[in-house]
Amino acid sequence: MSSTAKVDWEKVRAVIFDVDGTLYTQSRLRSKMLFDLLGYYALRPWRLQEMRILQRFRAEREKRPGQAIPDLENAQYTWCADGGGYPLEKVKRVVDYWMFNHPNKYLISCVYPGAHSFFTTLRQRGITIGIYSDYPAQEKLAAMDLAADIVVSSTDPHINHLKPAPQGLLYLTAQLGLSPSECLFIGDRPELDGVCAERAGMPCLIVDKQPYDQFTFYKQLENQLVATLTTPAHG
Known part of the structure; x- marks a missing residue:
């Protein structure tokens, strides 16, 4: 799925994020x-x-x-x-x-605009937040003042696969009791995150390549989510 595709938020029970280049600007x-x-x-x-x-x-x-x-x-x-x-x-x-x-x-000064607000809105709508990164992410999330419900790294002993192998995403869905089709993966590298999601059978968005001061990707997603789900969809 491209960065501009419209998400069917009625079907999304969990959003899973990559970290580096996805939640903050690496440049x-x-x-x-x-x-x-x-x-x-x-x-x-x-x-x-x-x-x-x-x-x-x-x-x-x-x-x-x-x-x-x-x-x-x-x-x-x-x-x-x-x-x-x-x-x-x-x-x-x-x-x-x-x-x-x-x-x-x-990291706190590098977080993409709109990321914190998007996380807040996901929680308000009862949508689970997951993290899947090739690198350990717990301390990075804390540094960015972002919290997730479940965090997985490729180097975790129960994963031991680098992207684009789908094991990390499949482990997450199994832990959440969801099917891949009920989740949305957001990443920044089509050749890794995009292929990983495809192999897992999971919808995927690739972060727009926008300058930091013009970055609207998460705000647009949040607006789309709010417009689609005018009341909390999941308890």
């Missing part, structure tokens, strides 16, 4: 992180290898779409360590800090 965050990274390593040139670790970690994951492997959580660090000849513990320390910890303080 804003990357600008802030680049400033911090350059400032930090300009004073510590002997540690520049750590920036290459971050690049390799992302690259190793990106070249494995749909990867299914036991203990994916630890395997992703091993891919980086083995491919670059880095100590495994160093890879974990650098990645966890620069990717999963340090950026969180900036």
Whole structure:
């Protein structure tokens, strides 16, 4: 489903969101992180290898779409360590800090306009909110002041599949007791989120590529939802 398609809100019991690039703008965050990274390593040139670790970690994951492997959580660090000849513990320390910890303080200023209001309206209408991300999302959600009813990551031990494998979405629907057709997945990458939803048999929207100060995607969805469901549809 395209970003402009009209949603049949009468049939939607749950909305499942990707996180990175879907709930917040990555370009804003990357600008802030680049400033911090350059400032930090300009004073510590002997540690520049750590920036290459971050690049390799992302690259190793990106070249494995749909990867299914036991203990994916630890395997992703091993891919980086083995491919670059880095100590495994160093890879974990650098990645966890620069990717999963340090950026969180900036997320609230990067949340897409309308996201908070859309979440509020979904709750008011009795529609369940789910999260499915390739990366751990609990701390990111807290940093963005957003709350979901269920949160799943590709690296969770009961998933162990990267997108576009549909296991994460199918697990969510099973936990919610819903069919995929009763859910809506919102993501930002057609080749990952879109294909993932297609393989799960779930309707999908792809976030509009709009400048941050002109971003109306969530406001438009909220208006559509309110206009369709003038009274709460689900208890």
